[in-house]
Amino acid sequence: MATTVRGERRPFGPIANDVSGPAVTHRQVGGEGVCRWKMLMNGMHLEGEWNCVEYVVVEPGASVGEHVHLRTEEIYYIVRGHAVVTMDGVEIRAAAGDLITTPIGSSHSIANRGDEDMHFFVTEVFPGEGPAAPPAHLHVPDRLEPGAGIRSAEVDLTRYFTGDWRRFRLLDIPAGGRLDERVPTDRSIVLHVLEGSGAIVADGVRHPGGPGLSVALTPGLAFTVSPTGAQPLRLISTEVGVA
Known part of the structure; x- marks a missing residue:
């Protein structure tokens, strides 16, 4: 959706949902x-x-x-x-x-x-x-980086589509770890939790949840993702460009 009205960009805030109901x-x-x-x-x-x-x-x-x-x-x-x-x-x-x-x-x-x-x-x-x-x-897990700490697997979606797709990522965050990133200014992101329980913090709001939690993040927004239990957290991230 276009967000520039009369020359002024009007940024959206985060959106959270889950797979219940x-x-x-x-x-x-x-x-x-x-x-x-x-x-x-x-x-x-x-x-x-x-x-x-x-x-x-x-x-x-x-x-x-x-x-x-x-x-x-x-x-x-x-x-x-x-x-x-x-x-x-x-x-x-x-x-x-x-x-x-x-x-x-x-x-x-x-x-x-x-x-x-x-x-x-x-x-x-x-x-x-x-x-x-x-x-x-x-099969995206085959692309996971080896080693300890936060591991990621990346697919460049630009090569498969005509639209403004960017990256698809699979992320594994170990217990006690924390992903600390900022959304690039030229794209927006939807995170979706697959396994474990965790919290996504963005724009001063904490969004806790387990499998099925989804959070949409806007361009330029800083965010963190961390497990909240003793188990690692696995999630996917889909990125789409913003004109």
Whole structure:
């Protein structure tokens, strides 16, 4: 969303949400069975070309039916369980830790053929100009830096999309550790907790929570992330440019 009005930039503040209280959908987009779906962030409340940030739980035997995005580009990050993603007629077997990119115009569906719930995190962003790259399937934990302390794995999303995507990161913060960063002035960020409990502090507000906590952060904002228990904290970060 544009934030410059009559020559004055009007910055947004942080947004916090979690995955509690989802809607129950039946035969979502013409699929099978039951899914639990929640919009975590609406793009109209974020700076940059975000369309939405969502969280979906697909029950055993259920699916999100085949569909085509004509106005947005999309990523899926598998949080828990196993998925079968059919992309342009090709089946992709995906599991927790897998990132799947969907360029504009590609047809895709996602199914749970296992016996446990499958969870995935979704981001959609408006496209730019030029040809899109083919869909990609990446196992992000394989990219984690070795060693002790805070570890990170990074995917450069600019190579996969036409829109103003930037980085996708997986972050592991050990118990007693603390991530201390500032959002670059040319982008906004959505953090999403995968494992452990922790606190995200930004703009003087502390946002505590466990798996499913999501916090959107605005350009130039300083923030910290730290575990609050004896276990490490794992989270993902999605970055989108701000014009």
